[in-house]
Amino acid sequence: MMYNEVYNEWCNNVYFDEATRNELKGLAGNNDEIRDRFYKKLEFGTGGLRGVIGAGTNRMNIYTVRQATQGLADYIISQHGEDKGVAIAYDSRIMSPEFSKEAALCLNANGIKTYRFESLRPTPELSFAVRKLGCIAGIVVTASHNPREYNGYKVYWEDGAQITPPHDKNIMKCISEVNSWEEVKTMPEEEAVNKGLYHIIGAEVDNAYMAELKKQSIHPEIISQVADSIKIVYTPLHGTGNIPVRRVLKELGFSNVHIVAEQEAPDGTFPTVAYPNPEDSKAWELALELAKKVDADIILATDPDADRLGVYAKDTSTGEYVSFTGNMSGMLIAEYILRERTTAGTLPENPALVETIVTTDMAKAVAASYGVKLVEVLTGFKYIGEQIKLFEENNSYNYVFGLEESYGCLAGTYARDKDACVAVMLLCEVAAFYKAQNKTLWDAMLEIYAKYGYYKEGLATLTLKGEKGAEEIKNMMEKMRSEIPQAIGEYKVLAMRDYLKGIRKTPDGEESRLTLPESNVIYFELSDNAWCCVRPSGTEPKIKYYCGVKGNSGEDADIRLEELKKALMEQ
Numbered sequence: 001m002m003y004n005e006v007y008n009e010w011c012n013n014v015y016f017d018e019a020t021r022n023e024l025k026g027l028a029g030n031n032d033e034i035r036d037r038f039y040k041k042l043e044f045g046t047g048g049l050r051g052v053i054g055a056g057t058n059r060m061n062i063y064t065v066r067q068a069t070q071g072l073a074d075y076i077i078s079q080h081g082e083d084k085g086v087a088i089a090y091d092s093r094i095m096s097p098e099f100s101k102e103a104a105l106c107l108n109a110n111g112i113k114t115y116r117f118e119s120l121r122p123t124p125e126l127s128f129a130v131r132k133l134g135c136i137a138g139i140v141v142t143a144s145h146n147p148r149e150y151n152g153y154k155v156y157w158e159d160g161a162q163i164t165p166p167h168d169k170n171i172m173k174c175i176s177e178v179n180s181w182e183e184v185k186t187m188p189e190e191e192a193v194n195k196g197l198y199h200i201i202g203a204e205v206d207n208a209y210m211a212e213l214k215k216q217s218i219h220p221e222i223i224s225q226v227a228d229s230i231k232i233v234y235t236p237l238h239g240t241g242n243i244p245v246r247r248v249l250k251e252l253g254f255s256n257v258h259i260v261a262e263q264e265a266p267d268g269t270f271p272t273v274a275y276p277n278p279e280d281s282k283a284w285e286l287a288l289e290l291a292k293k294v295d296a297d298i299i300l301a302t303d304p305d306a307d308r309l310g311v312y313a314k315d316t317s318t319g320e321y322v323s324f325t326g327n328m329s330g331m332l333i334a335e336y337i338l339r340e341r342t343t344a345g346t347l348p349e350n351p352a353l354v355e356t357i358v359t360t361d362m363a364k365a366v367a368a369s370y371g372v373k374l375v376e377v378l379t380g381f382k383y384i385g386e387q388i389k390l391f392e393e394n395n396s397y398n399y400v401f402g403l404e405e406s407y408g409c410l411a412g413t414y415a416r417d418k419d420a421c422v423a424v425m426l427l428c429e430v431a432a433f434y435k436a437q438n439k440t441l442w443d444a445m446l447e448i449y450a451k452y453g454y455y456k457e458g459l460a461t462l463t464l465k466g467e468k469g470a471e472e473i474k475n476m477m478e479k480m481r482s483e484i485p486q487a488i489g490e491y492k493v494l495a496m497r498d499y500l501k502g503i504r505k506t507p508d509g510e511e512s513r514l515t516l517p518e519s520n521v522i523y524f525e526l527s528d529n530a531w532c533c534v535r536p537s538g539t540e541p542k543i544k545y546y547c548g549v550k551g552n553s554g555e556d557a558d559i560r561l562e563e564l565k566k567a568l569m570e571q
Contacts, residue, residue, distance in 0.1 A: 050152035071175025081136030085113030092266035122306035124419035161385025239304030278310025385416030489567030
């Protein structure tokens with residue numbers, strides 16, 4: 001059916017509510033907008049749905065959410081998981097409560113139990129809840145750090161991690177087979193409750209989650225020494241982090257925590273930020289203003305679903321606040337955990353640190369320094385979560401810490417996704433550890449650079465929206481993988497890894513097979529400890545360019561990084 005025919009059906013079919021039909025009728029004559037909303041179904045990728053909120057097949061709305069949930073229900077039934085049930089959480093975004101309830105009632109109509117949080121919760125708590133409640137799957141309604149017009153829907157499996165092969169492909173297949181609205185089931189909430197299918201969860205899971213967070217503390221005695229003097233500024237950026245982050249800091253003894261009042265309340269319109277992402281410098285204006293006012297030691301921001309953490313800390317030599325990348329904050333935590341647990345003799349046997357292929361190579365140096373196994377996985381924290389399961393099944397390694405460059409990490413195995421709440425807790429403990437030595441986190445970072453080398457990483461993105469943009473991104477990836485360059489900038493290309501074809505190839509034609517799963521990713525191994533990587537975003541209409549270098553100093557690394565980034569984007 002052509003997109004305009006589907007548009008007319010949505011305008012006139014009484015299956016769709018009046019508000020939806022009126023919204024679409026208001027687009028009459030706007031062919032570009034109609035086409036964008038209906039030229040395809042909103043794609044359920046390997047992690048779930050993400051898109052702009054609105055009416056249409058290529059939008060996030062109750063109908064596309066129900067359709068995806070019906071496919072998930074069909075797969076759960078095929079796995080005989082009805083009685084295990086599905087845990088459901090949601091964040092502060094527009095329509096998140098509605099979408100989460102629609103998902104629950106669709107599952108209930110298929111005879112599947114649901115356990116829905118009473119109010120908004122962080123994504124990592126959903127990951128924890130799946131295993132705590134013994135569920136077959138989990139759903140969290142969030143668009144993470146995307147702009148306010150987006151929402152999304154992520155699916156987790158019974159191990160608590162986002163879906164990985166074979167479940168991801170099997171669920172996608174089931175969803176693709178839901179071709180008519182008549183196949184999509186739902187039921188009234190009252191009926192679902194009376195049948196024992198719809199359950200509300202809250203404090204009991206919160207308390208268990210909080211207990212697991214606090215177990216990750218290594219030196220609680222140091223926190224008590226400086227709890228009154230260390231000053232922390234925190235902003236949840238209108239998201240889910242406010243209550244759990246403040247609670248864990250309070251229970252650990254931090255008493256000097258200042259909240260950015262303008263960004264404390266959950267609000268899906270994100271009135272103080274255009275882009276609720278800790279990676280965006282503009283999101284920090286209010287937090288930095290408060291930090292200067294109270295003379296804070298550390299400034300923290302979590303994204304709307306509280307799985308990513310951004311950090312600023314004071315440079316004692318200048319008195320200015322310095323921004324930390326996800327790689328930097330991740331390395332601070334990793335070095336602290338490995339050093340202090342090694343000293344205390346509490347590091348487990350066969351310890352492992354897990355990172356994605358676009359995360360800093362400093363992780364390799366840190367892991368080697370402590371005799372820890374370093375495991376690399378594809379981009380996406382779900383692959384780090386998968387390793388925890390594999391370690392346990394194979395009795396091979398003991399997971400200690402995992403991180404990705406995009407401001408995400410996890411200490412411990414209570415969850416299987418990145419957790420900004422535990423990252424906040426540990427970074428505040430690290431800050432306390434150094435505060436007791438009259439040092440800041442920035443001083444600690446400089447010590448790490450001096451010990452391991454000046455590793456620097458960067459990311460550049462190119463946004464190409466709509467059907468035309470998707471085709472452009474496809475063509476750019478095909479062109480890049482068609483021929484191995486001899487050099488990128490000043491760096492010689494040692495090999496190209498094409499994860500879509502599963503082949504590592506050198507410029508002289510030597511080939512070997514890659515062991516990681518198939519993915520549309522191209523990675524270049526370069527001379528002088530440099531590397532770069534290109535991939536389309538899985539959640540936004542962007543192509544991403546990652547680079548990493550090792551310099552002789554911080555300034556040298558910065559220069560090298562910018563030159564490499566520019567050369568890569570010109571390929």
